[in-house]
Amino acid sequence: MPSHVFADRPAPQPPERGTVDALITRTRRLRGDVDAVRRDAVTDEDDPQGRWQRALCDLAVHHLDDLSAHLGQLKEGLPQEPRDAFEDEFAEYEADHAQSTGSLLSRVGSAEWNLLTDEVSWSDELYQILGRSPGSGPMTLDELPSIVFAEDQGLLTALVTDCLVDGRPIDGEFRMVRTDGRVRTVHMMGEPVLDADGSTAAMWAVLRDVSELRRSQRAVRETRDSLQRRQHFAQTEHRLAVELQEAVLPPWRGSLQFPLDGEGPTALDVAARYLPSANSALIGGDWYDALQLPGGESLLSVGDLTGHGVSATSAMAMLLGALRGMAVAGIRPGQLMAHLNQLLETSVQPALGSAVCCRYDPASQTLSWAQAGHPAPLLFRNGTGRALTPPDGVLLGARSGAEYEQAEVRLLPGDLLVLHTDCLTRRNAAEEGETDRLLALAPRFAGARDAQECVRTVVETFGEDGREHDACVMVARIGA
Structure with missing residues (x-):
């Protein structure tokens, strides 16, 4: 745009109209595409990612409008006749373009x-x-x-x-x-x-x-900052959830022997694995636990709490700590489940959970167990497997004053128990759990050297990568 300071210089000739027309057409087409994306953008106030995308689209539209306007001026070029002061600096837009760009x-x-x-x-x-x-x-x-x-x-x-x-x-x-x-x-x-x-x-x-332009830029900046804060918060929460989960779940890796001081035909060889979801942000409340109890008995448990993140892992930590304390105090599985149900019901952040709790006595080779809306343990014997008949028990936190039945089963040397959470046998919400697929592993379990090899077989079968939900599996073999 020439100024009065350079009025003594010849005005530059505008580019050929065909070139400018092509630029205007491309700009308008791009503007329409961006506007379509803007209309489809999420505008949920609780979604900073969507607000940021919408704000960027608004800003892009403003820039493209201005670019189209400047190209329109470039196309018109300088007028042939002099006009009043500075009118020669601004050519009129084409009527249709003026309407489309406001x-x-x-x-x-x-x-x-x-x-x-x-x-x-x-x-x-x-x-x-x-x-x-x-x-x-x-x-x-x-x-x-x-x-x-x-x-x-x-x-x-x-x-x-x-x-x-x-x-x-x-x-x-x-x-x-x-x-x-x-x-x-x-x-x-x-x-x-x-x-x-x-x-x-x-x-x-x-x-x-430039009011609208600055407003759009401010919206982009604010939503970007909000999104960055949300991402930082999510990363911090994820790190805390991981640290809490690692602090609570059993620290042992590989196999664990019960009793800890020896082997025998009635001893337990225990191995377990936590399978995280593919989305690292979705750390859930799944747990597994194996604990040597006073008097030589052993505690085996797996469970799952609703929710994800720090709230789920903190609730899991509270529940697992209570479960260990009551088991060490000698409370049997059925009554233990009733206490856990009451604990969840009265917690500050109510949640629902499923669990199975087993207490194994090597002296009598008896497994006492109770469940709360959880898949029953699978018993493998002589190359075949079956699910144990579950005693009555509702989800933890679902009903006030719920009572939980307790069942018993006698185990034999060579028997193998598989405890798992319900998402083990399905990789996503569209699939259904298939207990038969686990039972079909009986021949491979029979030929396995130890419980750890059985766990590896389960992981290979049901996959550790690409899971939509996290899961746990525990294997206990009689006769370590």
């Missing part, structure tokens, strides 16, 4: 303040931007600060001084209050107009209403 030209106006004659000239667009009636006339440089925010008046004064006193081009932005009370953000670029002696004779400026 009359973008009304957001750009021009002004000239003549220091020699005190004359002031405003374009019609500048009156629209500032909400001032043309009948009121333009404002002088002394009057202009009266409609500028008090905090921004110093900036305007500095810009005017730089232009008039130092003879430098100016470029700045400030907020103005229209006569109707609306606040607009205005970007001003200008240059001094020099007379024949090189002295400043006037100041001219182009003022652009």
